[in-house]
Amino acid sequence: MLTTWVVMPTCLPLVRRRCHACASGRFRTSGKFRVNAHHKLIDVWLLALCATCGETTKLTVLERTNVRSVRPELLDRLHANDPSLAAELLRDPVLRRRNRVALDWDGAWRLDTGGSDHLDREVIDVSVRFAARIPVRPARLIAEGRGLSRSEVERLITTGKLVAAVRLSGTLSGDFTFTLKR
Numbered sequence: 809m810l811t812t813w814v815v816m817p818t819c820l821p822l823v824r825r826r827c828h829a830c831a832s833g834r835f836r837t838s839g840k841f842r843v844n845a846h847h848k849l850i851d852v853w854l855l856a857l858c859a860t861c862g863e864t865t866k867l868t869v870l871e872r873t874n875v876r877s878v879r880p881e882l883l884d885r886l887h888a889n890d891p892s893l894a895a896e897l898l899r900d901p902v903l904r905r906r907n908r909v910a911l912d913w914d915g916a917w918r919l920d921t922g923g924s925d926h927l928d929r930e931v932i933d934v935s936v937r938f939a940a941r942i943p944v945r946p947a948r949l950i951a952e953g954r955g956l957s958r959s960e961v962e963r964l965i966t967t968g969k970l971v972a973a974v975r976l977s978g979t980l981s982g983d984f985t986f987t988l989k990r
Contacts, residue, residue: 810985811932813953814920816939820895822912823856825865832860834912837898839891842866843883850875852886854894867907869897899941917942921953932988941981946974950986964988 823835835856844851850873853866869886870878885893897903898911917940936949950970951961964970965977972986 809929809933811934812922813934813936813949814922814939815917815936815942815944815949816920817895817913817916817942818918819916820891820898821916822859822914823867823898824910824912825856825908827858827861827863827865829863830858830861832858834859835865837867837894839894840889841869841886841894843886845875846872848875849873850878854897867903867909869903895940913942913944917944919949919952930990933985934988935983935985937983938981943979943981945979946972946976946984946986950976950988954988 820837820839823837824833825835826833827835836859837854837856840855842853842855844853850870851868852870852873854869856865856867857863858865875883882893904910934950934953936946947958947961947965950956951958954961956964961970969989970976970986972984974980974984976986
């Protein structure tokens, strides 16, 4: 029987970028946007606050874009400071590359294992699904989901009792399955 685990975001991740005021490397986004119109052109930024000093930085979303080329529902979401839009934009690799930022997902996700009724079986087949592209080490997920230490998970991998089609030693942000034998 296949058990499904889901990795879900719990809040917006921290943005890794150097602060010009205090040299900190972390910014918190609250989902607030700044929209500035220049006649027929529009600029949009996602605002982020330094986690240490509170200095504001702007992540460029739209730059000198014709207002008519922006979908009206997107404009409404920007004006309403929609937090789900902020989450979508932060996951966009083009926006991250344009602003030269990376995301820090530490403490911003949780693993939903669906209960502990599968813990006593001899062979466990688990499908891990990601609700968002959150980079996590599979060994860490398995350790958290099974209540084991990471060294115990590494031992299970080396003895062949924990197998998967993907490499379990790296970082993944996509769905995978694994089998654990007792």
